[in-house]
Amino acid sequence: MGEKDDGLGLGLSLSLGCKPNENESSLRLNLMEKPSQPMQNHQHRTPWNEIFQFPDRNQDARSCLRGIDVNQAADFEEENGVSSPNSTVSSLSGKRSEREPIGDENEAERTSCSHGSDDEDGNGGDLSRKKLRLTKEQSLLLEDTFKEHNTLNPRQKQALAKQLNLRPRQVEVWFQNRRARTKLKQTEVDCELLKRCCEKLTEDNRRLQKEVQELRALKLSPQLYMQMSPPTTLTMCPSCERVAVSSLSSSAAAAASSTSPANGQTCQSGPPNVQRPIPISPWATLPIQRRPLDASAPKS
DNA sequence: GAAAAGTACCGGTTTACGTCA
DNA sequence: ACTGACGTAAACCGGTACTTT
Numbered sequence: 289m290g291e292k293d294d295g296l297g298l299g300l301s302l303s304l305g306c307k308p309n310e311n312e313s314s315l316r317l318n319l320m321e322k323p324s325q326p327m328q329n330h331q332h333r334t335p336w337n338e339i340f341q342f343p344d345r346n347q348d349a350r351s352c353l354r355g356i357d358v359n360q361a362a363d364f365e366e367e368n369g370v371s372s373p374n375s376t377v378s379s380l381s382g383k384r385s386e387r388e389p390i391g392d393e394n395e396a397e398r399t400s401c402s403h404g405s406d407d408e409d410g411n412g413g414d415l416s417r418k419k420l421r422l423t424k425e426q427s428l429l430l431e432d433t434f435k436e437h438n439t440l441n442p443r444q445k446q447a448l449a450k451q452l453n454l455r456p457r458q459v460e461v462w463f464q465n466r467r468a469r470t471k472l473k474q475t476e477v478d479c480e481l482l483k484r485c486c487e488k489l490t491e492d493n494r495r496l497q498k499e500v501q502e503l504r505a506l507k508l509s510p511q512l513y514m515q516m517s518p519p520t521t522l523t524m525c526p527s528c529e530r531v532a533v534s535s536l537s538s539s540a541a542a543a544a545s546s547t548s549p550a551n552g553q554t555c556q557s558g559p560p561n562v563q564r565p566i567p568i569s570p571w572a573t574l575p576i577q578r579r580p581l582d583a584s585a586p587k588s
Numbered sequence: 589g590a591a592a593a594g595t596a597c598c599g600g601t602t603t604a605c606g607t608c609a
Numbered sequence: 610a611c612t613g614a615c616g617t618a619a620a621c622c623g624g625t626a627c628t629t630t
Contacts, residue, residue, distance in 0.1 A: 419603070460596090
């Protein structure tokens with residue numbers, strides 16, 4: 289895979305020239321569950337109990353939907369091989385089922401859904417996997433835990449599973465799916481943002497192309513060319529090719545006459561010629577036409 | 589250091605379930 | 610009441626990356 293963006297950390301940097309404070313910015317939804325806390329890359333996993341500690345350990349004081357002290361609860365599960373990703377109901381799954389300890393599933397078998405009875409631990413006679421919808425309370429607790437941290441270490445998984453009356457594998461799957469959902473949502477938002485940026489750039493491009501066309505047309509008709517109001521976009525010194533400011537006012541034109549002399553003069557770094565203002569057209573600083581539009585133009 | 593095993597995660601897919609017309 | 614389409618979410622599969630032995 290390589291990128292290992294770990295779901296929420298979608299690093300789509302949308303720096304396509306969109307101004308950061310434009311409307312697009314407000315479009316960006318805060319789908320990152322923990323934006324200030326980068327998702328733990330599983331290559332450098334930090335033990336959850338180091339970075340995810342609930343401040344209040346008094347569980348009785350909280351609702352059951354808030355803040356499991358997994359470090360305490362995990363003690364109950366300590367004896368079970370913690371980190372085995374238990375497969376679930378499917379007896380058809382091959383390699384995962386092989387390493388699934390069957391014994392500890394009995395308790396969590398009932399997922400407080402009405403279908404729990406025919407679950408048969410996934411190894412019974414029913415070959416079809418039964419999908420057990422989580423209850424509202426289970427989902428709430430899972431969501432709450434996910435907001436605290438979107439990955440679980442084995443201990444946390446065990447404890448959460450214990451609290452939820454689920455299998456650890458179910459908790460693991462839920463977290464995986466939840467990360468995938470979050471990433472998908474973030475991707476959708478990013479796509480929308482990119483789309484807007486693209487539309488804006490397309491519009492800018494269209495406008496600039498139109499302006500270029502107008503300028504080319506005007507250059508072919510010198511009379512109009514001299515009477516034209518200055519261009520709204522960039523101008524350039526013909527010799528040094530330095531870009532001047534846009535629209536030339538009279539004073540700016542005078543300044544431009546001193547810094548960007550027309551008629552083949554270069555803008556030498558000398559004292560500006562203030563005594564002899566050169567009457568130039570506002571187009572005097574047009575960019576050099578390196579590729580003549582009309583190669584058959586008179587050369588004199 | 590190389591190889592194998594174990595583990596955790598991810599993307600993609602399958603499938604059960606709930607809803608609605 | 611039944612049914613089929615559809616969306617959602619639970620579960621699975623194969624692969625990758627990393628650690629441990």
